[in-house]
Amino acid sequence: xxxxxVPPALGRVTLIGAGLIGSSIARAVRATGAADExxxxxxxxxxxxxxxxxxxxxxxDDAAQAxxxxxxxxxxxxxxxxxxxxxxxAPALRAGAxxxxxxxxxxxxxxAMLAHAPPGVHVIPGHPIAGTELSGPDxxxxxxxxxxxxxxxxxxxxxxxxxxxxxxLEAFWTRLGARVExxxxxxxxxxxxxxxxxxxxxxxxxxxxxxxxxxVTESEVVKYSxxxxxxxxxxxxxxxxxxxxxxxxxxxxxLEMLGRFSEDLAxxxxxxxxxxxxxxxxxFSRARHVRxxxxxxxxxxxxxxxxxxxxxx
Amino acid sequence: xxxxxVPPALGRVTLIGAGLIGSSIARAVRATGAADExxxxxxxxxxxxxxxxxxxxxxxDDAAQAxxxxxxxxxxxxxxxxxxxxxxxAPALRAGAxxxxxxxxxxxxxxAMLAHAPPGVHVIPGHPIAGTELSGPDxxxxxxxxxxxxxxxxxxxxxxxxxxxxxxLEAFWTRLGARVExxxxxxxxxxxxxxxxxxxxxxxxxxxxxxxxxxVTESEVVKYSxxxxxxxxxxxxxxxxxxxxxxxxxxxxxLEMLGRFSEDLAxxxxxxxxxxxxxxxxxFSRARHVRxxxxxxxxxxxxxxxxxxxxxx
Numbered sequence: 212x213x214x215x216x217v218p219p220a221l222g223r224v225t226l227i228g229a230g231l232i233g234s235s236i237a238r239a240v241r242a243t244g245a246a247d248e249x250x251x252x253x254x255x256x257x258x259x260x261x262x263x264x265x266x267x268x269x270x271x272d273d274a275a276q277a278x279x280x281x282x283x284x285x286x287x288x289x290x291x292x293x294x295x296x297x298x299x300x301a302p303a304l305r306a307g308a309x310x311x312x313x314x315x316x317x318x319x320x321x322x323a324m325l326a327h328a329p330p331g332v333h334v335i336p337g338h339p340i341a342g343t344e345l346s347g348p349d350x351x352x353x354x355x356x357x358x359x360x361x362x363x364x365x366x367x368x369x370x371x372x373x374x375x376x377x378x379x380l381e382a383f384w385t386r387l388g389a390r391v392e393x394x395x396x397x398x399x400x401x402x403x404x405x406x407x408x409x410x411x412x413x414x415x416x417x418x419x420x421x422x423x424x425x426x427v428t429e430s431e432v433v434k435y436s437x438x439x440x441x442x443x444x445x446x447x448x449x450x451x452x453x454x455x456x457x458x459x460x461x462x463x464x465x466l467e468m469l470g471r472f473s474e475d476l477a478x479x480x481x482x483x484x485x486x487x488x489x490x491x492x493x494x495f496s497r498a499r500h501v502r503x504x505x506x507x508x509x510x511x512x513x514x515x516x517x518x519x520x521x522x523x524x
Numbered sequence: 525x526x527x528x529x530v531p532p533a534l535g536r537v538t539l540i541g542a543g544l545i546g547s548s549i550a551r552a553v554r555a556t557g558a559a560d561e562x563x564x565x566x567x568x569x570x571x572x573x574x575x576x577x578x579x580x581x582x583x584x585d586d587a588a589q590a591x592x593x594x595x596x597x598x599x600x601x602x603x604x605x606x607x608x609x610x611x612x613x614a615p616a617l618r619a620g621a622x623x624x625x626x627x628x629x630x631x632x633x634x635x636a637m638l639a640h641a642p643p644g645v646h647v648i649p650g651h652p653i654a655g656t657e658l659s660g661p662d663x664x665x666x667x668x669x670x671x672x673x674x675x676x677x678x679x680x681x682x683x684x685x686x687x688x689x690x691x692x693l694e695a696f697w698t699r700l701g702a703r704v705e706x707x708x709x710x711x712x713x714x715x716x717x718x719x720x721x722x723x724x725x726x727x728x729x730x731x732x733x734x735x736x737x738x739x740v741t742e743s744e745v746v747k748y749s750x751x752x753x754x755x756x757x758x759x760x761x762x763x764x765x766x767x768x769x770x771x772x773x774x775x776x777x778x779l780e781m782l783g784r785f786s787e788d789l790a791x792x793x794x795x796x797x798x799x800x801x802x803x804x805x806x807x808f809s810r811a812r813h814v815r816x817x818x819x820x821x822x823x824x825x826x827x828x829x830x831x832x833x834x835x836x837x
Binding site for chain 2 (some may be wrong): 226342403408410417422431440442445447466473475486494497501502509516519
């Protein structure tokens, strides 16, 4: 006797944007049965053609058409395009529908969606902490969200219906394999500023610094990158439009974290200049401890060198 | 008919230090037959006991004893210990023997070895661009150097015998699977300052910055580290003593690269503060291009997310 099938968490889900995240949601819905039906729209005709070829769902040339009769519309576009995507869907959104997103900055996403959502539509911003350095519909895969965190930042002071809608969205993401957390939008934006936005900014920056040197050629940098530099190039390969928008919309939190980082770096620079080995050793030892915590929390693999060597061992 | 066996590149090789690199050389020699015999010494009695248990070679409690009748002594110790290790081996070194190392700073390593090498001993500094974030004799493996660069920085103006010794050392590393390059020591130290030392310094720094925040807890940083931060914790997990010594001995080149990096970061900070999206996009797009070069040069895997997701795909 097999268990009775679990009913879908949502009826029709509409995805606006079929890049890495949108196409992964489409694949994950098919793999898990988390929704009855997937409709898609992408502003780029080539991406729509790819989405049709990959059979990701019912692809519409018009955003409002894609959003018709949707229980939830998920905006899977860069931060700077959320307002326009919400406006395009707005005429088709019915009362009781969920309008959500997957953007990296939650205060900005809430503002952009609330500016266009018709009355009775439940705006519930969301952010899956999942991704790779690749972009586009071909980069997605069904397991992208499995065992990854999904942060929802619902509005405060909303009523019973809104809470019920939040519970449905939570059930949907849980079905995709994610672990859902609820958080205040402003706090989310500070947490992500340090765990994601600042690391990306620094990676972009060091790659540019290295490419601009006169005394060391770019081909030497590439050739000897196995010493550490190559790890930075990976996250610096992420979508430039997405990241431009993140820094423009989470400006204050990023500048705050960047200020701290620069202050700490100046102290480290001073320790190097004055040959303060004790200070260097103390700081480097602390960093090792944080790595252990990341491994223990299941947030990274303990395989040395990201398993790059295992193929030949 | 099988091919005749290739003769070993060296007779007796002595390794001073049996950590990640020393123990990997010992294993690689056994796997490839690059030398007739491996002798080892480590200043730490516990490491010597592990080296015996792992059967890495003939383990000696005394460095000079280990170095007796060696064709090449390879110092596999942190930069700050090279001088003492060279001094300890010196009485046993015979004329014509090679004295080399695997340290990350070549001008400093040359100076430390030359200060103690008896006349007739060939000092040939070397640096394999290979490693993982793990340390100790158990972390080593025979394929660590396969298809990785090995940089030798021989002294200028030396005679025929020295050139012959350099050729023997080159043949030895080639047998271990490495691709050998010859370079000027000062140039090596600048190249590595940008490809390895600065990336490590920045990784150590951001991990410390994150751990010190009041508005975001350390457990939140760990929990949401999949957004980018976790990649930095990997290289920040490397041996603190080794890295302290690198920054103390390659001070000038590191400070120069750090100055460039901070200057570029200040420009980026200004672009964020003033909302200059065009400048951000232009810089982020360039970084993507460098990543492509790293992949094409075979210096990293093109598998997204370092293949972390492949196990579940």
